[in-house]
Amino acid sequence: MNKTSKTVLLILLAVILVGGGVFVGINWNNWFGKDDTPVTADLDENAEDYTGDRDVYQGEKNTDTIDIPGFEAINLKAGTAEQSVNLYNPEQNTCYFQMSLLLSDGTELWKSGLVEPGKAIYNITLNQTLEAGEYENAVLKYECFAMNDEQTPLNGSEIKLTLNVLE
Secondary structure, eight states: OOHHHHHHHHHHHHHHHHHHHHHHHHHHHHHHSOOOOOGGGGBOTTOEEOOSOOOOOOSOOOTTOOOOOOOSEEEEETTOSEEEEEEEOOTTOOEEEEEEEEOTTOOEEEEOOBBOTTEEEEEEEOSSOOOSEEEEEEEEEEEEEESSTTOOBOOOEEEEEEEEEEO
């Protein structure tokens, strides 16, 4: 192999290596980068600004606690999946809520997406209709998640209540 052939071969090899490096560099984040999907992708699209009666906030919020609304009963309409409710995440919280409504046997009637502090769910669609009556020991389950990219699970709560299903 003569000197000219070696020089051309080295130049060609250098171009291929530089081109390959540029190609890898351009695609690196697509292949190995962090998922930049915004947290809002999991937010409940039905959540809206809470307009119900609010507790008056007094003083600075302790970010180590989560305020969870309690209910003794929720009234629902018999024979229809479309329901009006008033389920909310208090504005002083520093976490997302995901709420579920369950019958006493664990049957899931409804589950929200993530609800931001200060937002409420006023209209829900049940997974099944209910006949008129009292459904005791139903559960309103709160799952709480940090407002970070990982949506780190936090403490939650299960509130036992009665579902009053009315004609």
